[in-house]
Amino acid sequence: MTTATHPRTYATVTGLNATFVTLDGRAEPVTATGDEDIRLAVIRRAADEARRTGAPVELVTAGDRGEHHLLVHPAGDLSPVPSTAAHDDDESDEDLDLGPYLDLHDTDVANDGEEVREQNPQPVHSPLSHAPAAEPPGRPSFLTPTTTPTRPTRGRGLLGALGIRVRPSAAEMRRSQQRASVSRQWAGCRTIAVANGKGGVGKTMTTAMLAAVYAREGGGSVLAWDNNDTRGTLGWRTEQGLYDTTIGDLLPAAPRLLAPTTGVSEISRFVHHQVTDRYDVLRSNPELLATDQRITATEFDVLMQVAARFFRMVIFDSGNDESAERWLRMIDNAYQLVIPTLATAESAESAALLLDALRGRDQRSRALADRAVVIVSQSEPAGAAAARRIADGFDGHVRAVHIVPFDPAMKAGPLRFDALHARTRDAWLSVAASAAEGL
Structure with a gap:
């Protein structure tokens, strides 16, 4: 059973737009300023909620890049969500799904909303960054990739109706x-x-x-x-x-x-x-x-x-x-x-x-x-x-x-x-x- 250890906020991110759901359940639009990444605007809004309560809040995002869990602190910095709060399995903290936030150039959001770049950012691992398990040496896979064949769908007249194979035009x-x-x-x-x-x-x-x-x-x-x-x-x-x-x-x-x-x-x-x-x-x-x-x-x-x-x-x-x-x-x-x-x-x-x-x-x-x-x-x-x-x-x-x-x-x-x-x-x-x- 999943147990949340921090109050949760939610955000749906789609392209250049986002909708944020506050701790008391109100839905409101979030917009980025200038060329800012929309995800930074979402994090800044979650930080506002954290400052209002004086404690970290869990931000659950869904949308173009899947579902992700972040712990947003009142100062605007991020940390992984404890695995017991976001997952039902035994993943470690370093395996939490922070992948889409890795390309924000290690930018945190300060109290005044200004961007602050870390001088020595610490790497955060995404579950998508782990390579799949290698096949045992010497054994070929029994599976082959399934693809949709590119095949003509329009008939070839009487010959096609009779079951005679004709090269597609x-x-x-x-x-x-x-x-x-x-x-x-x-x-x-x-x-x-x-x-x-x-x-x-x-x-x-x-x-x-x-x-x-x-x-x-x-x-x-x-x-x-x-x-x-x-x-x-x-x-x-x-x-x-x-x-x-x-x-x-x-x-x-x-x-x-x-x-x-x-x-x-x-x-x-x-x-x-x-x-x-x-x-x-x-x-x-x-x-x-x-x-x-x-x-x-x-x-x-x-x-x-x-x-x-x-x-x-x-x-x-x-x-x-x-x-x-x-x-x-x-x-x-x-x-x-x-x-x-x-x-x-x-x-x-x-x-x-x-x-x-x-x-x-x-x-x-x-x-x-x-x-x-x-x-x-x-x-x-x-x-x-x-x-x-x-x-x-x-x-x-x-x-x-x-x-x-x-x-x-x-x-x-x-x-x-x-x-x-x-x-x-x-x-x-x-x-x-x-x-x-x-x-």
């Missing part, structure tokens, strides 16, 4: 490799921002199609987030779940959803599951004016913590107001930028201007722009030549450019992956695989 091999890319399971939540400052260029369509590809191939746990102040239509073009809820309902429920005892199914009350395409939608409220549903940067960070706790991937359908706090925080939290445009000069110029603005914003935004994936959608059946001209204009300025052919199923009405033509589905698979390279 280059297109089939490419699709198989792309499926392997989009079905990857990353450690920690990954985020994609779908952005273009002009309306009507396919942001909602792109969000839904990417979410469908990743969820269908990777097994769900994908959220399509309508991050829009002004008439977001993602909810109109996707299925409604059991509850008529929007982002406005999720925000006040965030502290409860972030509590350590909350079950994973609790998020279902606030998102709308797509039965066939397997992803979930977080809706905005298109019936409200933008002034009635503004989301501040702090509120966005709390919502992001909730999303990262319940989903392995988030795809943002952004609004057109690039000055909105929620739009800027979306960019700050994105791993990959996807920019959709129609095969028209106006929408392409808007996409190019967005890339220019991001390159001048800061170093991280510039990297997003340089690694962006641009999608040129052919909005009319006869628009192939125009789409190619637009795509050629972006070539060399971003990491990848893709053309999505015209498909009447994307023009209006519900967005469902199975309703698309085969070549359109293949195009979206290629886009998703390209974006996955940046995650």
Whole structure:
């Protein structure tokens, strides 16, 4: 039986965000300052609790890098948690799981919050640093690593149906490799921002199609987030779940959803599951004016913590107001930028201007722009030549450019992956695989 010898605080760390649960059970967001590691901010907050009680507190962290136990003292210094408090086995103190904190450059947090670097840091061992036991000399292992084979999944016509083996085509091999890319399971939540400052260029369509590809191939746990102040239509073009809820309902429920005892199914009350395409939608409220549903940067960070706790991937359908706090925080939290445009000069110029603005914003935004994936959608059946001209204009300025052919199923009405033509589905698979390279 596990016995805690010190009062416990808890923190959930996901990427650049964290939620801290105080000794009296209150959940609150933690944010880092400047380029500070978010884990230092969490330790500093735990030190505040220790100073308030005048005694060390045990900090239990969970999130991107697993669960870890630290003993935080009122002065801000750290020490291993006695093994009887954190473990049920007989591990020694030096085997406690401090691994993710080893790369904080041996930095402690002093009483005033300033960083203090130790002159002669003492090594702390992580259980992950121990090499596995070597095989007895002279005996080979009976086990071989299990991997998922890269194999074409599309049939080869009548010969394949008759059981006659036919060498897969280059297109089939490419699709198989792309499926392997989009079905990857990353450690920690990954985020994609779908952005273009002009309306009507396919942001909602792109969000839904990417979410469908990743969820269908990777097994769900994908959220399509309508991050829009002004008439977001993602909810109109996707299925409604059991509850008529929007982002406005999720925000006040965030502290409860972030509590350590909350079950994973609790998020279902606030998102709308797509039965066939397997992803979930977080809706905005298109019936409200933008002034009635503004989301501040702090509120966005709390919502992001909730999303990262319940989903392995988030795809943002952004609004057109690039000055909105929620739009800027979306960019700050994105791993990959996807920019959709129609095969028209106006929408392409808007996409190019967005890339220019991001390159001048800061170093991280510039990297997003340089690694962006641009999608040129052919909005009319006869628009192939125009789409190619637009795509050629972006070539060399971003990491990848893709053309999505015209498909009447994307023009209006519900967005469902199975309703698309085969070549359109293949195009979206290629886009998703390209974006996955940046995650």
